[in-house]
Amino acid sequence: MVYVKWTFIALFWLIVLAFLHYTLPQHDIARITDTYEKRIDPGENRWFWAQAEVGNNPDTGSRDVFFIQTRQADGDVMVYRNEDTGWGWPPYFKFDTSNLQAEANDLRSDADNPRWVAIRHYGWRNEFISIFPNAVSVRPVAGPDVTIIPWISIAILVTLAAAFWAIWVRWTRFWNRRVDPVLDSAGDRARDAGDGVRGLFSRKSK
Incomplete structure (x- = not known):
């Protein structure tokens, strides 16, 4: 019974830590390589997508989603979705998806003339179930070694x-x-x- 008890305790704290890691804001330093829009039909991974943009029909299954492609200083590629959170969870109260996409598009750069940005986001990236972290804000920084x-x-x-x-x-x-x-x-x-x-x-x- 002692092993069962500690197993449940460990499982509980593992779920709590995973929830906090997914929900709390994180920062990545990268350069934006491209931005695009893609039609998405959430399926089994719908829990990792936000609701439709505020003002649109929330019951719509298929919708267009903005994406931001980046490359980090170590060469890794990271792709972010750009969706409103509205009044839902997590409580970022993000309503400026289109404005953020315009800012990200304006900050694009190449390897010869990099422009580094800090991307605040929440969520995880998983290629196997096609989930992406949601970008909340983008702002220019001095370089890839900036500490936030x-x-x-x-x-x-x-x-x-x-x-x-x-x-x-x-x-x-x-x-x-x-x-x-x-x-x-x-x-x-x-x-x-x-x-x-x-x-x-x-x-x-x-």
Whole structure:
């Protein structure tokens, strides 16, 4: 039972960490090589696509999606989708998809004259199930070695850690004050009852 307990605990925290890693904003330094628009028909991977743009029919299955192609300083290629999040989840309240696509298109460059940008995004890239991180903002930076401190993610993680600690402390105090005494009392009564039963049988045996 101990192994089962710790397996469930590890699985719970793994899900929490994966959720935070997918949802919290991240930054990539890259140069934009191209932008394009493509018709998408979300299928089994629909959970990793945003809803239709704000103002459009959310029940539409097929829709056009903007994409931003980039190449990072180490040579790796990364492709981002560019979709509104609207009032949904995650709460980035992104409504400027078309404006962001225009900015990205204006910042395109080649290997001979690179223009480096910081791309803030959330989500994952997986070629096997065709999912892409969603670009939230794009801004020029001085070069590929720029360090960006993720203040928003740090603030959110600190807040979540503080909330978890507060809940844990209060739960521990409640358990120690209310639950443990009841369990100890029940255990004492069970031991007394057991002693009485054993004493009854010992007298009968005599």
